[in-house]
Amino acid sequence: MMVWLGPLQPSGPNVHRGAIALLLVTLIACGGSPTTPTSPTTPTSPTTPTCSGTVGVSCFGTLHYVEYIPGDFPLVISVPHGGALTPASIPNRTVGTTVTDTNTIELGQAISQAFVTRLGRRPHLVIVHLRRTKLDANREVVEAAQGNADAIRAWNEYHAFVELAMAAVRQRSGTGLYIDLHGHGHAKARLELGYLLSAATLNGTDAQLNGSNAAASSSLRLLAQQSSLTSAALLRGASSLGGLLEGRVPSVPSPSAPSPGSDPYFDGGYSTSRHTLTLPGLQIESHFTGVRDTATSRAAFGDALVTALETFLRVHLGLQPAA
Ligand SMILES: [Zn+2]
Numbered sequence: 001m002m003v004w005l006g007p008l009q010p011s012g013p014n015v016h017r018g019a020i021a022l023l024l025v026t027l028i029a030c031g032g033s034p035t036t037p038t039s040p041t042t043p044t045s046p047t048t049p050t051c052s053g054t055v056g057v058s059c060f061g062t063l064h065y066v067e068y069i070p071g072d073f074p075l076v077i078s079v080p081h082g083g084a085l086t087p088a089s090i091p092n093r094t095v096g097t098t099v100t101d102t103n104t105i106e107l108g109q110a111i112s113q114a115f116v117t118r119l120g121r122r123p124h125l126v127i128v129h130l131r132r133t134k135l136d137a138n139r140e141v142v143e144a145a146q147g148n149a150d151a152i153r154a155w156n157e158y159h160a161f162v163e164l165a166m167a168a169v170r171q172r173s174g175t176g177l178y179i180d181l182h183g184h185g186h187a188k189a190r191l192e193l194g195y196l197l198s199a200a201t202l203n204g205t206d207a208q209l210n211g212s213n214a215a216a217s218s219s220l221r222l223l224a225q226q227s228s229l230t231s232a233a234l235l236r237g238a239s240s241l242g243g244l245l246e247g248r249v250p251s252v253p254s255p256s257a258p259s260p261g262s263d264p265y266f267d268g269g270y271s272t273s274r275h276t277l278t279l280p281g282l283q284i285e286s287h288f289t290g291v292r293d294t295a296t297s298r299a300a301f302g303d304a305l306v307t308a309l310e311t312f313l314r315v316h317l318g319l320q321p322a323a
Pocket of ligand 1: 081101181182183
């Protein structure tokens with residue numbers, strides 16, 4: 001079924017009530033070693049920040065630690081690790097990874113601008129402005145905020161903004177895509193597309209991926225359930241995201257790099273697990289040179305991603321931008 005995009009509906013009270021806090025266990029996320037799965041965590045003192053939903057007009061959480069820029073394109077991008085704020089009121093985290101994903105806020109903004117330039121539509125963008133030493137929003141709340149009330153509130157507001165954005169996408173377009181945007185420091189200069197499938201799983205043959213119906217248990221499960229394509233095709237075929245980026249941005253998995261092999265690889269973290277229960281999505285771990293390093297690189301990457309995602313949404317989700 002082809003779904004055409006209509007005018008943006010401002011987020012109303014029903015959307016706020018619709019923000020569902022479903023928490024899943026994180027497995028691996030960028031910048032750190034694999035974490036041991038823990039029990040699902042219920043956020044303390046859940047907060048529901050409000051936002052008018054006006055396209056392109058920023059809404060902020062308390063003390064501007066998190067920012068949500070509403071969009072009108074069925075894509076939600078979250079950026080948890082690019083922040084620079086270091087308020088003294090939040091002690092430095094003492095457990096877990098604290099490395100900043102350099103220039104990823106700027107990268108998210110460049111991607112957003114590329115959509116506006118190319119399609120006249122803006123994706124939803126949710127940003128953490130706290131430095132990762134203060135908050136790691138891609139972890140469950142205990143490791144993320146380490147007991148500090150201000151950090152816990154920012155964590156809650158960030159995920160509530162993502163859920164608000166996803167509710168707006170579903171209300172307007174029926175479905176869409178979620179991307180959790182990061183930066184990695186691995187030696188190989190390629191995107192690591194994380195679908196919540198381990199390197200060991202991706203290292204299997206196409207027949208093994210198809211036999212295990214891997215895509216149905218991945219972060220693309222909501223897409224895979226309605227697709228006639230095999231798991232291997234969805235994850236690393238010509239119309240996979242890696243396939244659609246091929247020739248412009250190297251990625252794994254993709255047709256030319258179908259599996260990580262023995263190379264380090266991030267398969268998706270807390271936010272990808274949590275937020276792909278309501279929209280299909282993935283984690284994008286970007287390399288630095290040629291993607292994040294300069295404004296020119298970021299603009300070029302944004303343009304390549306718009307081209308790839310426009311096709312991805314049309315082919316796999318039946319979505320296409322209104323003229
Ligand atoms: Zn990261």
